[in-house]
Amino acid sequence: MSQLCSGTVLEKNSAGEVESELAPRGVKIRARNLDFFYGDSQVLFSISMDIPPRKVTAIIGPSGCGKSTFLRTLNRMNDEIEGARASGTVLIDGEDILDQDCDVVALRRKVGMVFQRSNPFPKSIYDNVAYGPRVHGVRDKRKLRDIVEKSLRGAWLWKEVSDRLGASAFDLSGGQQQRLCIARALAVGPEILLMDEPASALDPTATSRIEDLIRDLRKEYTIVIVTHNMQQAARVSDYTAFLYKGKLIEFGRTRKLFTNPTDKMTNDYITGRFG
Amino acid sequence: MKINTQGADWWVRLILLVCASTSVLLVGAILVSLVREGLPALWEVSLSSFLSTVWRPISFVQEQFGLAPLILSSLFVTMVAGLIAVPLGLGAAVYISHVARPVERERLKPSVGVLAGIPSVVLGFFGLMVMAPLVKRVFGLESGLCALTGSLLLAFMALPTIITIAEDALRSVPNNYIEASLALGASQAQTVFRTIVPAARSGLVAASLMGIGRVIGETMAVLMVTGNAVKMPESLFEPVRTMTATIAAEMGEVAFGGVHYHVLFLISLILLIITIAINWIAQWALRKSQLTQ
Numbered sequence: 001m002s003q004l005c006s007g008t009v010l011e012k013n014s015a016g017e018v019e020s021e022l023a024p025r026g027v028k029i030r031a032r033n034l035d036f037f038y039g040d041s042q043v044l045f046s047i048s049m050d051i052p053p054r055k056v057t058a059i060i061g062p063s064g065c066g067k068s069t070f071l072r073t074l075n076r077m078n079d080e081i082e083g084a085r086a087s088g089t090v091l092i093d094g095e096d097i098l099d100q101d102c103d104v105v106a107l108r109r110k111v112g113m114v115f116q117r118s119n120p121f122p123k124s125i126y127d128n129v130a131y132g133p134r135v136h137g138v139r140d141k142r143k144l145r146d147i148v149e150k151s152l153r154g155a156w157l158w159k160e161v162s163d164r165l166g167a168s169a170f171d172l173s174g175g176q177q178q179r180l181c182i183a184r185a186l187a188v189g190p191e192i193l194l195m196d197e198p199a200s201a202l203d204p205t206a207t208s209r210i211e212d213l214i215r216d217l218r219k220e221y222t223i224v225i226v227t228h229n230m231q232q233a234a235r236v237s238d239y240t241a242f243l244y245k246g247k248l249i250e251f252g253r254t255r256k257l258f259t260n261p262t263d264k265m266t267n268d269y270i271t272g273r274f275g
Numbered sequence: 276m277k278i279n280t281q282g283a284d285w286w287v288r289l290i291l292l293v294c295a296s297t298s299v300l301l302v303g304a305i306l307v308s309l310v311r312e313g314l315p316a317l318w319e320v321s322l323s324s325f326l327s328t329v330w331r332p333i334s335f336v337q338e339q340f341g342l343a344p345l346i347l348s349s350l351f352v353t354m355v356a357g358l359i360a361v362p363l364g365l366g367a368a369v370y371i372s373h374v375a376r377p378v379e380r381e382r383l384k385p386s387v388g389v390l391a392g393i394p395s396v397v398l399g400f401f402g403l404m405v406m407a408p409l410v411k412r413v414f415g416l417e418s419g420l421c422a423l424t425g426s427l428l429l430a431f432m433a434l435p436t437i438i439t440i441a442e443d444a445l446r447s448v449p450n451n452y453i454e455a456s457l458a459l460g461a462s463q464a465q466t467v468f469r470t471i472v473p474a475a476r477s478g479l480v481a482a483s484l485m486g487i488g489r490v491i492g493e494t495m496a497v498l499m500v501t502g503n504a505v506k507m508p509e510s511l512f513e514p515v516r517t518m519t520a521t522i523a524a525e526m527g528e529v530a531f532g533g534v535h536y537h538v539l540f541l542i543s544l545i546l547l548i549i550t551i552a553i554n555w556i557a558q559w560a561l562r563k564s565q566l567t568q
Contacts, residue, residue: 121452132460
C-alpha cells in the first residue's frame with residue numbers, strides 16, 4: 001500500500017493488511033462527519049459511513065441529493081471546482097485524504113474513477129489505456145503492452161479489440177467505450193473504483209454487461225457506484241447507502257435495505273413514492 | 276424565418292442584404308481591379324526579367340523586375356516572425372486558458388486585446404525608436420534596421436491573433452477529457468500537455484496560420500524598420516524590403532498605367548493569393564478542430 005499522507009504511521013498485520021484503530025479490518029473507506037460546501041451552500045451534512053473492502057457499495061438517492069459530490073470527495077475531484085470545500089474526515093486505509101498534505105496524485109492512483117458519460121481521449125485504444133501508466137513514468141514498451149493487455153482483459157474488452165489496438169477509441173460502441181474507460185482506470189493499479197452512473201447512457205444489453213463486469217471486478221477492487229437506477233443498485237451492490245438532501249438516511253446490506261428498510265423515507269423512495 | 280414580401284419587412288430585408296453583401300462585393304471588386312491592372316505586366320515584362328534577382332524598376336539602361344527578392348524577403352521576415360510568435364503565443368494561450376487563476380486571466384485577456392488595437396504605425400515607431408537600437412546593440416550591428424527587427428515587430432502583431440484563437444481552441448476542449456486525465460492521477464502540467472494540447476491540435480495550427488496570415492500583408496511596421504534595401508534575403512541582420520513595403524514605397528511615384536505600375540499590381544495580386552491560401556488552410560484546420568470536439 002502506498003503512503004498517501006505524511007505523518008500517519010500504520011501497522012500492518014501478518015497478511016500485509018493495515019490494521020489499526022483508524023482502519024479496522026473490514027473498512028476500506030471511513031467517512032466521519034463529512035460536510036461539503038459549494039461556496040455558501042452546503043450539499044453534504046455530516047456523512048458518516050464505513051465502506052467495506054472488495055465489495056460493491058451503491059449510493060442511491062434522488063437527483064441533487066449529493067451522491068455524486070460524495071463520490072467525488074473520495075478522490076478529491078471536487079478540488080477542481082472553484083469554491084468547493086470539505087470538512088470532517090475521510091479515511092482510506094486509515095489515512096485522512098482530506099488532509100492538506102495528502103498527495104492527490106497518489107490518491108488518484110489508488111482511487112480510480114469511471115464517469116457517467118464515457119470519456120475516452122481522442123487517441124487510439126492502446127494510448128487510452130497506456131495514458132495513466134505513461135503519466136506515472138512507465139516507459140518500457142513491453143511493460144506498457146502487458147499493462148494494456150491485462151487492463152483490457154480485466155475490463156472484458158480484450159477479445160473485442162486485441163486486433164485493432166491502434167484504432168481510434170471513438171470507433172468503439174458506447175458500451176465498449178465505457179469498458180475502455182474502466183480498463184484505463186485499471187491500468188494505474190487502483191484499489192478502489194468510483195463509478196458515477198457508469199451505465200446511464202447505455203442500452204440494456206451494454207448495461208447488463210457492465211453490471212456483470214462490476215460484479216466480477218469486486219473480487220479485486222473496492223467499488224463505490226452512484227446510480228439513480230434502484231434495480232441496478234439492487235442487482236450489483238452488496239451494500240447500499242441512501243442519501244437524501246445531503247444527509248445519509250440509511251446505510252446497510254443491500255438485501256436488507258431493499259426488502260426491509262429501517263427508515264420510512266428509504267421505504268418511500270425504494271417503493272417509488274418520490275424521487 | 277418567413278419574410279413578408281410586402282411593406283416594411285421587405286425593406287428591412289433589402290437593407291440587411293446590402294449590408295451583408297458589402298464585404299463580398301468589395302473582395303470581388305478588389306480582385307477584379309488587381310487582375311485588370313496586374314495581368315498586363317505578364318506580357319509587358321519578360322519572364323527572364325521576373326525571374327532575375329534584381330529589382331531595378333527605374334533605369335536608363337534596362338529595367339529589371341525580379342520578383343524573387345521581394346517575395347523571398349516577405350516570406351523570410353514572416354517566417355522568422357512566426358518562429359518567434361507561434362511558441363510565444365501558444366504558450367501564452369495555454370497559460371491564459373488553463374493555468375492562470377481567474378484574477379490573472381481578467382488582467383491578461385484585455386491586455387492581449389489592447390496589443391491587437393495598437394495602430395501599426397505606432398508599433399513601427401516603437402520599432403524604430405526602441406527595437407532597432409536594441410537589436411543593434413545586442414548583436415553589435417551597424418544599423419538596427421534589418422530583417423530581424425521587422426520580424427520582431429511582425430511577431431508582436433501576430434501575437435493577439437494567435438493567442439485569441441488558440442485560447443478559444445484550448446478552452447473548448449471538453450471538460451470530461453480533463454477530468455479523465457486528472458482522475459488517472461495526472462498532474463495539471465501533464466493534463467495540459469498530454470490531453471488538452473493534443474485535443475486542440477488543429478485549432479492551434481489554425482491559430483498559428485491565422486497569425487502568420489495576418490502579418491504577411493503588414494506594411495507600415497516593416498516599411499519603417501527593415502531598412503528597405505532591395506536584395507535577396509541572406510541574413511537576419513541585413514536590410515530587406517518586403518512586397519508590401521515595395522508597393523507602399525513605390526506606388527506614389529510610379530507612372531500611371533506604365534509597366535512598373537502594372538508590376539506593382541501584380542505583386543499585390545500575388546500577396547493577396549498567398550494571404551487567401553493561408554487563410555483557407557487555417558479555416559480548414561479550424562473546421563477540422565470543431566469536428567473532432
